[in-house]
Amino acid sequence: MNYAEVEERILGGTTARRGDVVITRGEGCWVYDATGKKYLDLGSAQGVAMLGHCHPRVTAAIAEQAETLTLCPNYLYNDKRAEFAQALVDVLPEHLPHVFLANSGAEAVDGALKFARLFTKRPAFVAATKGFHGRTLGALSVTWEPKYREGFLPLLEATHVQFNDAAALDKAIGDPTAAVILEVVQGESGVNVGTPDFLHAAQRLCRERGALLIVDEIQTGFGRTGTWFAIEHTGLEPDLICMAKGLGGGFPMGAFAYTRAIREVLTPGAHGSTFGGSPIACAAGLAALEAYRDEGLIRRSATLGAQMRNTLRGALEGVTAVRDIRGLGLMIAVELRTKVAPVLKSLMLTHGVISLPAGPTVLRLLPPLVISESEIDFGVQAIARAIKELEA
Ligand SMILES: Cc1ncc(COP(=O)(O)O)c(C=O)c1O
Structure with missing residues (x-):
């Protein structure tokens, strides 16, 4: 079955897809597409997978x-x-x-x-x-x-x-x-x-x-x-x-x-x-x-959120496309001076990171609270590359 074609034909009309990606499995902070490619889910499936996907x-x-x-x-x-x-x-x-x-x-x-x-x-x-x-x-x-x-x-x-x-x-x-x-x-x-x-x-x-x-x-x-x-x-x-x-x-x-x-x-x-x-x-x-x-996840969100904002600030320092980095806990925004849609698409298709928009110019990050420090680093480096590439 061509899943993307069937969904478009039957469910299309209210959706806005970012590419032909068909997600079939999730584990922790990662989701996997039908070809086996993995993506770091920094959107937690619209902010829901706070415990990651399929928490045991x-x-x-x-x-x-x-x-x-x-x-x-x-x-x-x-x-x-x-x-x-x-x-x-x-x-x-x-x-x-x-x-x-x-x-x-x-x-x-x-x-x-x-x-x-x-x-x-x-x-x-x-x-x-x-x-x-x-x-x-x-x-x-x-x-x-x-x-x-x-x-x-x-x-x-x-x-x-x-x-x-x-x-x-x-x-x-x-x-x-x-x-x-x-x-x-x-x-x-x-x-x-x-x-x-x-x-x-x-x-x-x-x-x-x-x-x-x-x-x-x-x-x-x-x-x-x-x-x-x-x-x-x-x-x-x-x-x-x-x-x-x-x-x-x-x-x-x-x-x-x-x-x-x-x-x-x-x-x-x-x-x-x-x-x-x-x-x-x-x-x-x-x-x-x-x-x-x-699992102490509430406190973890406060600590890792502050850390993630700092890491983002470091990785994006001097990048003119970035207007502001803000948030509270693991609810984070990277506000751009340009449209965010191309960043979201490149992040997912090229860098294997799923993120969310919040209005036309804001990249919104709602990582699972179980995210590890190395996963945060992977995500931040990908975000920095995707934004810098668009600026180039
Ligand atoms: C603050 C807020 N209120 C309400 C809703 C609606 O929730 P649902 O999509 O489950 O109806 C959302 C969904 O994104 C939300 O973020």
Whole structure:
């Protein structure tokens, strides 16, 4: 079978491929194509493979659960769901003792928006320019990028304020505002770090005006920025946190956490999901949480992230195409003065390194937290060569 041709014919239309590469296997930080060529995955398959590909602990948990029980509707209790829910609440901030289990990031965002409306009895949302929250109609309403929204209007009522502009937030949050939704570090649009002033202004204004604060930790959660959750960097206490990506250790999973006060307004059937919280997803999620904790990966992300940024700075010193190198933990951006697309393509096809864009000029690196120092060196040298070659 010509896999690329079949995918283009049947699934094409919403995808943007970077070459005819067909990936068939993954192990640790590496993925392998159908010809056996290997690639260092510095994108973690869109930020998901935080434990690398096919982490033995997660793989074993999925296999064991697949032979035991794969489905259990939420009108029955389940051992794995309870164990996972407890383990997840144990790593979340204490003021968020409840979670809803879903299947993706956008689904987690939609659920959080619904809970905010239910709790506040208000209709509207405030989000940030350049924020990304997903593609379902609810999540798309608070996502900023005009080209993603075009063609799908009207969406939910949402105002987008300049990211890191506290005065703009002050003007936008009003009586109709059910919630403000923000990323602490904006991923898709360039690894833009939220200032403590802006984030805390959002929290204070929400509290003063009866709106809720939702933090989208879908990309930043589970150690990506060097702490379990990015809110820990500034001591933020949102009313809801959305999670996905690293949550299931590679298994599709989403979730959002919420406060006791929100729990009090919920009634049976207020929200639901057929597949959300399946025993197999929960077994994967439980193994993933244990791996993050037992392998010390959260601290490792902070240390290796700082080291990787320094190594990048050294390797790219004096390269005029590079405008900035920034990030938090193992969430790193190399901002260029030119378009990033040719760098991404050359990195993958010539140098065997997979990376991500974040907007038109930013190379985004979200390496697995299990990456070794020698793999970081290999990746950094490849990035430096790919950028220098394009400059030449
Ligand atoms: C911050 C953020 N929110 C939401 C989403 C949407 O998640 P999903 O693609 O699982 O729906 C993403 C995905 O990239 C994301 O980075």
